[in-house]
Amino acid sequence: xxxxxxxxxxPQRLLAVATRLFAEKxxxxxxxxxxxxxxxxxxxxxxxxxxxxDDLLQEIYQRLLRMQRDRLETIMAGPEPVARRLHAAxxxxxxxxxxxxxxxxxxxxxxxxxxxxxxxxxxxxxxxYHERFRSLVEEGQRAGTFRADVPADLxxxxxxxxxxxxxxxxxxxxxxxxxQVGDHFxxxxxxxxxxxxxx
Amino acid sequence: xxxxxxxxxxPQRLLAVATRLFAEKxxxxxxxxxxxxxxxxxxxxxxxxxxxxDDLLQEIYQRLLRMQRDRLETIMAGPEPVARRLHAAxxxxxxxxxxxxxxxxxxxxxxxxxxxxxxxxxxxxxxxYHERFRSLVEEGQRAGTFRADVPADLxxxxxxxxxxxxxxxxxxxxxxxxxQVGDHFxxxxxxxxxxxxxx
Amino acid sequence: xxxxxxxxxxPQRLLAVATRLFAEKxxxxxxxxxxxxxxxxxxxxxxxxxxxxDDLLQEIYQRLLRMQRDRLETIMAGPEPVARRLHAAxxxxxxxxxxxxxxxxxxxxxxxxxxxxxxxxxxxxxxxYHERFRSLVEEGQRAGTFRADVPADLxxxxxxxxxxxxxxxxxxxxxxxxxQVGDHFxxxxxxxxxxxxxx
Amino acid sequence: xxxxxxxxxxPQRLLAVATRLFAEKxxxxxxxxxxxxxxxxxxxxxxxxxxxxDDLLQEIYQRLLRMQRDRLETIMAGPEPVARRLHAAxxxxxxxxxxxxxxxxxxxxxxxxxxxxxxxxxxxxxxxYHERFRSLVEEGQRAGTFRADVPADLxxxxxxxxxxxxxxxxxxxxxxxxxQVGDHFxxxxxxxxxxxxxx
DNA sequence: CATGAATGAGCATTCATTCAT
DNA sequence: GATGAATGAATGCTCATTCAT
Numbered sequence: 001x002x003x004x005x006x007x008x009x010x011p012q013r014l015l016a017v018a019t020r021l022f023a024e025k026x027x028x029x030x031x032x033x034x035x036x037x038x039x040x041x042x043x044x045x046x047x048x049x050x051x052x053x054d055d056l057l058q059e060i061y062q063r064l065l066r067m068q069r070d071r072l073e074t075i076m077a078g079p080e081p082v083a084r085r086l087h088a089a090x091x092x093x094x095x096x097x098x099x100x101x102x103x104x105x106x107x108x109x110x111x112x113x114x115x116x117x118x119x120x121x122x123x124x125x126x127x128x129y130h131e132r133f134r135s136l137v138e139e140g141q142r143a144g145t146f147r148a149d150v151p152a153d154l155x156x157x158x159x160x161x162x163x164x165x166x167x168x169x170x171x172x173x174x175x176x177x178x179x180q181v182g183d184h185f186x187x188x189x190x191x192x193x194x195x196x197x198x199x
Numbered sequence: 200x201x202x203x204x205x206x207x208x209x210p211q212r213l214l215a216v217a218t219r220l221f222a223e224k225x226x227x228x229x230x231x232x233x234x235x236x237x238x239x240x241x242x243x244x245x246x247x248x249x250x251x252x253d254d255l256l257q258e259i260y261q262r263l264l265r266m267q268r269d270r271l272e273t274i275m276a277g278p279e280p281v282a283r284r285l286h287a288a289x290x291x292x293x294x295x296x297x298x299x300x301x302x303x304x305x306x307x308x309x310x311x312x313x314x315x316x317x318x319x320x321x322x323x324x325x326x327x328y329h330e331r332f333r334s335l336v337e338e339g340q341r342a343g344t345f346r347a348d349v350p351a352d353l354x355x356x357x358x359x360x361x362x363x364x365x366x367x368x369x370x371x372x373x374x375x376x377x378x379q380v381g382d383h384f385x386x387x388x389x390x391x392x393x394x395x396x397x398x
Numbered sequence: 399x400x401x402x403x404x405x406x407x408x409p410q411r412l413l414a415v416a417t418r419l420f421a422e423k424x425x426x427x428x429x430x431x432x433x434x435x436x437x438x439x440x441x442x443x444x445x446x447x448x449x450x451x452d453d454l455l456q457e458i459y460q461r462l463l464r465m466q467r468d469r470l471e472t473i474m475a476g477p478e479p480v481a482r483r484l485h486a487a488x489x490x491x492x493x494x495x496x497x498x499x500x501x502x503x504x505x506x507x508x509x510x511x512x513x514x515x516x517x518x519x520x521x522x523x524x525x526x527y528h529e530r531f532r533s534l535v536e537e538g539q540r541a542g543t544f545r546a547d548v549p550a551d552l553x554x555x556x557x558x559x560x561x562x563x564x565x566x567x568x569x570x571x572x573x574x575x576x577x578q579v580g581d582h583f584x585x586x587x588x589x590x591x592x593x594x595x596x597x
Numbered sequence: 598x599x600x601x602x603x604x605x606x607x608p609q610r611l612l613a614v615a616t617r618l619f620a621e622k623x624x625x626x627x628x629x630x631x632x633x634x635x636x637x638x639x640x641x642x643x644x645x646x647x648x649x650x651d652d653l654l655q656e657i658y659q660r661l662l663r664m665q666r667d668r669l670e671t672i673m674a675g676p677e678p679v680a681r682r683l684h685a686a687x688x689x690x691x692x693x694x695x696x697x698x699x700x701x702x703x704x705x706x707x708x709x710x711x712x713x714x715x716x717x718x719x720x721x722x723x724x725x726y727h728e729r730f731r732s733l734v735e736e737g738q739r740a741g742t743f744r745a746d747v748p749a750d751l752x753x754x755x756x757x758x759x760x761x762x763x764x765x766x767x768x769x770x771x772x773x774x775x776x777q778v779g780d781h782f783x784x785x786x787x788x789x790x791x792x793x794x795x796x
Numbered sequence: 797c798a799t800g801a802a803t804g805a806g807c808a809t810t811c812a813t814t815c816a817t
Numbered sequence: 818g819a820t821g822a823a824t825g826a827a828t829g830c831t832c833a834t835t836c837a838t
Binding site for chain 1: 354356388
Binding site for chain 6: 031032033043044047051052053
C-alpha cells in the first residue's frame with residue numbers, strides 16, 4: 001500500500017506523535033517541524049491530511065470526547081439503581097481520563113488557543129456530555145437518593161474540575177492505580193450527594 | 200514621585216495590564232508590544248522593570264499564591280473546631296479565586312510555558328500551600344471528625360481541581376454569587392468527608 | 399471517444415478553466431489544485447497533458463496570438479486601399495481582444511512570470527505580429543496616404559498600448575459595444591496618421 | 598543618528614531597492630529576503646517600517662501618482678491655449694513615466710495583486726487623475742479646438758494605454774530620447790483630436 | 797490514462813530581546 | 818529612566834512537481 005509504516009496509517013501516526021508532544025511541551029511550544037520529524041515525514045505530508053496545526057488539536061479533543069460520550073451512554077443505559085450508575089460513570093470517566101491523560105491534559109491546556117469558532121464547537125460537544133452526566137444526578141435528586149439542596153450543575157463543575165485536574169498530579173506507577181483513584185473520586189462524589197442527616 | 204501615572208506605579212500597571220491581556224488572549228498570543236501599548240509605555244520601560252516576559256507571568260502567580268497563603272494562615276490559626284476552619288478555608292479559597300479569576304485562569308493555562316526552573320519554583324510554592332491545607336484535613340481525620348478511608352492528598356487534588364476549574368464556567372453576574380459558590384463547594388467538601396454511617 | 403466530458407476534450411477544458419481563473423485571480427495566486435478542481439480532474443491528469451503550470455500560460459498566449467495573426471493576414475490580403483485595410487485591421491484587433499479579454503489580460507499581467515526562454519519565444523511571436531501590422535503603416539507612409547514624420551514603430555507602440563489596456567477599463571454591457579470601441583480606436587489611429595495640413 | 602546609510606534613510610532605501618527588484622523580476626517573484634539583503638538590513642528592520650510586503654507596492658504607486666498629479670496641476674494652471682496645455686501635459690506624462698519607468702512598470706504588472714481594499718484606493722486616485730486630464734480634452738472639445746465626435750474618456754483610455762505600455766518597449770539609450778517620444782505621443786494625441794476636415 | 801500521497805524548497809510574517817542614544 | 822530602531826531566529830503554511838500503483 002505504501003501508506004502504512006509501523007502498522008499505522010500516517011494520519012493516525014501524526015495524531016499520536018502530536019498528542020505526545022503537545023502533552024510534553026504544550027501546543028504552542030511544539031512546532032509543526034518537530035511533529036513531522038518525530039513522525040518521520042515532511043511538512044507537506046502532514047498538510048496533506050490536516051489543513052492546519054489547529055486541526056490536530058481539535059481532532060485530539062474530538063477523539064476523547066467521542067470515547068467518553070460513548071462509554072457514558074453505555075453505563076447510563078444499564079439496569080442498576082441511579083447511585084450505582086453514577087458511581088460507575090464517575091469511576092469510568094476518571095479511569096478513561098487517566099488512560100488518555102495526554103489527550104485530557106492537552107484539552108485543558110490548549111483549548112483556549114483554538115479559533116473562536118472551533119472553541120464554540122468543542123464547548124458545545126462538551127456541554128452536551130456534561131448535560132447527559134448531570135441528568136443522572138438530577139434523576140437521583142428527584143428520587144430522593146441524592147440531596148437536592150445543591151444545584152446539579154454545580155456538582156458537575158465540582159466533579160469535572162477534579163477530573164480535568166488529574167493531569168496535574170497523577171503519575172502512573174504511583175501509590176494509587178487509576179481504578180483506585182476512580183473509586184475514591186466516585187466515592188467522594190456519591191458521599192457528597194448523600195442526603196443530610198437530621199442535624 | 201514622577202513614577203506614577205493614574206495613581207499606580209509602572210510595574211504594577213504593567214502587571215495589571217498583562218494580567219488582563221493574558222487572561223483574554225492567552226500568554227503566547229499576547230505580545231510584549233501589546234502589553235506596553237496598553238500600558239502606554241515603550242518596550243524599554245518594561246524591560247527596565249522585568250527582565251523577560253516570563254517574569255510577568257511568574258509575578259502574577261506569586262502574587263496570587265502569596266495572597267492565598269496568607270489568608271489560609273489566618274483562617275487556620277483561628278479557634279474554631281477543625282470542620283469550621285476547613286469550611287471557612289475552602290469557601291475562602293473559592294471566593295478569592297473568583298475575585299482574582301484572571302490570575303487563576305492564567306495560572307492554569309500558562310504555567311506549562313515557563314522554563315523548567317521557574318515551573319519547579321512555582322510548583323514548590325504550590326505544594327507547600329496544598330500541604331498546609333491538607334494538614335487541616337488530616338487533623339480532622341485524626342480527630343475522627345472526617346472519614347479516614349480516603350487519602351487526604353487525594354481529597355485535596357479533588358477539591359483544588361474544582362477550584363482551578365472555576366475559570367472555565369464561573370461568570371460574574373450569573374445565577375450564584377461567589378460566596379454562594381464558595382459555600383456550596385465547602386459544603387460538598389465537608390459532606391464528602393463525613394464519616395460513613397454504618398452500612 | 400472517452401476523452402470528452404461536456405463535449406470538450408480535457409486539455410481544452412483545462413485551458414478554459416485556467417484562463418478564467420488566471421484572469422480572475424492572477425497567475426500566481428491560482429494554484430494547480432484550484433485549476434484541476436475547477437476542471438473536475440486530479441493533478442495527475444493535468445500533468446499528463448501539460449508538463450508545467452507555465453505551459454498553460456504559454457498555450458493561452460499562443461492561442462490568442464495565432465488567432466490575431468491569422469485574422470491580420472486575411473485582412474491585409476484584401477484588395478482595399480491601405481487606409482481601409484489598416485482601419486479594418488485596427489478595428490478587428492480591438493474587437494478580437496475584447497472578445498478574448500481574459501486571454502489578453504493574462505497576457506499583459508503574467509508574461510513577465512514566464513521563464514526567460516519562454517518569454518523570448520513569446521516576444522518573438524509578438525514582434526513578428528507587430529511587424530506585419532507595421533508594414534501596413536509603412537506602406538501608407540510610402541504612398542503618402544499617412545504622414546511620415548512619425549516613426550511607424552512608435553505608432554504601433556502607441557496603438558498596441560491602447561489595445562493592451564482594454565482589459566483595464568472595458569466592461570461588456572457598458573456604454574459602448576466592442577465594435578464601437580474598435581471603430582473609435584481605428585478612427586483615432588487613422589486620424590493621427592493623417593498628413594499635416596499646411597500650417 | 599544611526600538611521601542613514603549612504604545618505605538615505607532606511608525606509609527610502611528599502612523602497613528604492615524594492616522598486617528595482619519588483620521591476621526586474623516582478624512583485625511575486627521577489628522575496629522579502631531578497632529585498633532586505635539588497636538593502637543590507639534584516640527582515641525585522643523592514644517590518645519595523647512596513648507592515649507588509651504589499652505596503653511597499655502601494656507606497657511605490659502612491660509616490661508615482663502624487664508626482665504625476667502635481668505636475669499635471671502645474672501644467673493645467675498655465676496661461677497657454679488648451680491645445681498647448683494638453684500637448685505639454687501629454688508630453689510631460691510620457692517623460693515622467695519614462696524617468697520613473699520602474700514604478701510605472703510595477704504599477705501595471707502588480708496592481709492586481711493588492712488586496713481588494715487597496716486596489717480600490719489606488720484605482721480611486723488613478724481615476725481622479727484621469728478625470729483631471731480628461732477635463733482638458735473636454736475643454737478643447739467645447740471650444741471647438743478638438744473634434745467632439747469621439748468620447749473624451751475613450752481618448753484618455755487610448756492615450757494612457759500607450760503611456761502604460763512604455764515599459765514594454767522603451768529602452769534608454771535607444772533611438773529616441775524620452776523627450777522625443779513624449780513629443781511624438783503628444784503629437785499623435787493632438788493630431789487624432791484635430792477636427793475632421795470636410796469630407 | 798489517471799490517481800493522490802508525499803516531497804522539499806520556499807515564503808511572509810512575528811516577536812522577545814538588545815543596545816546606542 | 819526611557820526610547821525605539823534593529824536583530825535574528827523561528828513559525829505556520831503553500832505549492833509545483835514527482836512517482837509508485
